[in-house]
Amino acid sequence: MVNQERVLIVGALGQVGRELIYQLSNKHGVENVIVSDLKHSDNIDNKQITLNVMDYDAFKGIVIEEKITQVYNLAALLSATAEKNLELGWKLTIDGLFNSLNLAKEGHIKKIFWPSSIAVFGPNTPKENTPQHTIVEPNTVYGIGKDAGELWCNYYHQKYGVDVRSIRYPGLIGYKSLPGGGTTDYAVAIFHNAIEKGTYECFLEADTKLPMMYMEDAIRATLELMEAPAENIKVRTSYNIAGFSFSPAEIAASIKKQIPNFSITYAPDFRQQIAKTWPASIDDSAAQKDWNWKPNYTVNDLVTIMLTEIKKKVKV
Numbered sequence: 001m002v003n004q005e006r007v008l009i010v011g012a013l014g015q016v017g018r019e020l021i022y023q024l025s026n027k028h029g030v031e032n033v034i035v036s037d038l039k040h041s042d043n044i045d046n047k048q049i050t051l052n053v054m055d056y057d058a059f060k061g062i063v064i065e066e067k068i069t070q071v072y073n074l075a076a077l078l079s080a081t082a083e084k085n086l087e088l089g090w091k092l093t094i095d096g097l098f099n100s101l102n103l104a105k106e107g108h109i110k111k112i113f114w115p116s117s118i119a120v121f122g123p124n125t126p127k128e129n130t131p132q133h134t135i136v137e138p139n140t141v142y143g144i145g146k147d148a149g150e151l152w153c154n155y156y157h158q159k160y161g162v163d164v165r166s167i168r169y170p171g172l173i174g175y176k177s178l179p180g181g182g183t184t185d186y187a188v189a190i191f192h193n194a195i196e197k198g199t200y201e202c203f204l205e206a207d208t209k210l211p212m213m214y215m216e217d218a219i220r221a222t223l224e225l226m227e228a229p230a231e232n233i234k235v236r237t238s239y240n241i242a243g244f245s246f247s248p249a250e251i252a253a254s255i256k257k258q259i260p261n262f263s264i265t266y267a268p269d270f271r272q273q274i275a276k277t278w279p280a281s282i283d284d285s286a287a288q289k290d291w292n293w294k295p296n297y298t299v300n301d302l303v304t305i306m307l308t309e310i311k312k313k314v315k316v
């Protein structure tokens with residue numbers, strides 16, 4: 001049992017965290033995966049600890065007490081929410097990341113996962129097949145935090161040998177939890193609305209194409225990146241990964257094939273201004289080359305899974 005990993009998931013009760021709790025518990029054992037968040041959940045078997053990631057002493061106390069070896073630091077305000085709360089959006093991203101990086105620098109933990117996002121890109125970034133290394137210049141609070149954070153990850157790796165790994169998630173779509181505050185989240189809400197109401201009012205314009213991914217692929221990518229040998233991880237800012245891309249009109253048409261009466265209307269709001277600065281598609285060849293990344297799910301798989309699983313939930 002000498003090499004038993006002890007994992008702390010921070011911000012564990014969000015969209016990504018809830019899925020990671022399950023997968024990481026399967027891998028390391030429920031007793032070795034500690035869940036922390038500001039909230040508490042009644043339907044989780046793991047030990048839960050309330051933690052504000054910006055509180056270094058509390059964070060360090062948990063890491064030492066629980067003999068944590070790996071931290072998945074997921075605490076963040078997503079793009080739309082952060083625009084309405086600049087300082088908290090920035091502080092949560094950067095202070096939380098610094099605290100994780102410093103715990104590793106001081107030798108308390110061995111490995112960190114920190115998510116970045118397609119939000120690191122901005123209006124001057126090439127839109128199609130956005131390369132791994134390119135102009136970023138994000139113009140959202142969330143994107144500025146992720147861009148700066150990526151550079152700090154790289155800095156701590158170069159300077160102090162901290163083993164921090166990161167992925168630029170595209171819009172993530174899953175049926176297990178409702179997202180909160182993202183610009184890509186229309187692509188989750190649309191399925192719930194299609195089933196429950198037969199109609200959806202979209203906050204983006206019809207032809208706004210964005211990179212998306214089925215949640216299970218994103219979680220597998222995360223675990224594969226974390227398991228890859230350290231010497232294979234050549235990108236210490238954050239890796240591009242791609243699933244598929246679609247616009248609201250395209251995903252609505254796919255849903256209509258299975259729910260013929262479904263209709264969509266458009267009422268673009270401030271989130272359209274965010275979406276139009278992000279890429280339409282992503283080049284993930286560096287992730288493919290360095291740690292064999294490959295998505296399993298197509299957009300057709302996504303539509304079928306989302307409609308089937310949400311229908312089951314609605315009936316219950």
Ligand code: SER
Binds near residue numbers: 080117185
């Ligand atoms: N899905 C996120 C958002 O829309 C981007 O990472 O905010």
